[in-house]
Amino acid sequence: MNTPIRTRFAPSPTGYIHVGNVRAALFPYLLARQQGGSFILRIEDTDQARFVEGATDLILDTLEWLGMDWDEGPRKGGEYGPYVQTERREIYLQWAQKLIDKGLAYADPYIPEQVQSFREEAIALKKPFLYRDHRPENPPAWDGSQALRFKVTDPKRYTWNDPIMGELSAGPEVLDDFILIKADGLPTYNFAHIVDDAEMGITHVIRGLEYISSIPRYLSLYEALDLACPVLACMPHIMAPDGKKKLGKRDGARSVTDYRTDGILPETMLNFLASMGWNDGTEQELFSREELIEKFSLERVQRSGARFDEQRLLWMNGQWIRRLELDDLYERVRPYWPESTEEASDEYKKHVLSLIKDRLKTLAEVSMMTRYFFEEPTVDESLISGNKQLSKLTDDERRSILKASHDALESSEWTPEAIQETLNNLLETTGEKPGTLFSLVRIATTWAPFSPQLNDTLALLGKEKTLARLQTAITPGV
């Protein structure tokens, strides 16, 4: 009987959360859920300079929105807490003491500027810089005011197996005496995450590719601490739209909150991010959270980076919107109605929504797509002049067609079917083509570049409004 796996997401609260961050949470989440294990959330806030107030809440809110529930961590607690690194200082110091006792950690007598000059010296000589080449003979006893460094005693080549990348290795030249505890008393990521992962029983570490070159250092630290090494997996980056480098905040990576505001569904975001760099080998494109959990595997994760294609995201969002039940969609779209809809009944708005559901790519689009159902539209002559058929007609010809339409509709029953029949009859009596007649009536009643099927639109708009808008369009001066 295997012990249940434990995976984690360990973000830094340094600002907004972008799609790359979310995907770094998604893969460990999916794996934990699939294997019946635990997904742990840990806040890595040891960089006080980059700490941003409120960033943690933003991260937690985003994960909750996406339905990526965690088993232990902030807002949840758990038996391995605290789950915020600045609250774990004592733990790091205890582990650091173990290394000191073993002679595997020592105080750095230099200040950062001195180390920097060593580094520049090496660069000037075109030699790779290694701190251990400058390792002090008799370092002072560590009193907590200096940085504490790890002592690499046996630089060697490490080889390890990454479930995504395959067999990896790196030589001794990448091993160095890195800093464990900074002069401010807080641990570096390199040290803290090893300690935390061990203390929290993490079995699978899944993180971005940028960590791959540091892994030999982690391996040497696991050895020094006599710790079993968890499974280490690195996943490829999401690339910036130009495909040149990993997506980051400086490249205008949009926050997940922005996509949420635009009306991207959490289903879409999950599906889309999982699909970037993973597929199940079939031709399936749309995966629900449940399907992702069932089918995900690290072995099928792509090894190369993928660009974030917003057009594909929009297409996928449209697909997910279409899959929603109308009532569900109505609830989600609630914040997006224009102000003029406040008076309208839920029933009417829901009906409007049903007509445009197939047209939506984002929830935010309801606003611009439905205005004419709630307020009097503004006449836009360019809709006529820009229309191939309609621009050929004179004003009088257009009025005459609209007049005929008005009169026919006036005596029509007001159901979608009856309206369609009336419109069809009108084609015969006026001798106009559908492209002319229907377009003209559509524009005169909505003044929108596009709208749902004409008979449905008129039926919902109501006889009174339809006739009034046609009358306005017939009135000279329009």
Added chain:
RNA sequence: GGUCUCAUCGUCUAACGGUUAGGACACCAGGUUUUCAUCCUGGCAAUCGGAGUUCGAUUCUCCGUGAGAUCACCA
């Protein structure tokens, strides 16, 4: 520059060493007797280059080339 990694349509990707190299997005054309969209048809479009192994290479090996990551008292 050192180290490490990656490489199939414009983009996301599929293909036990044997396929007319498949699908999706985008784009183009047509259909669903009005527009936009949905939906359906069809079209365009790819194995980075060179050696080698093999009867046969997108797939394995090597060398190039290109791209990315990393070399912090950041994570």
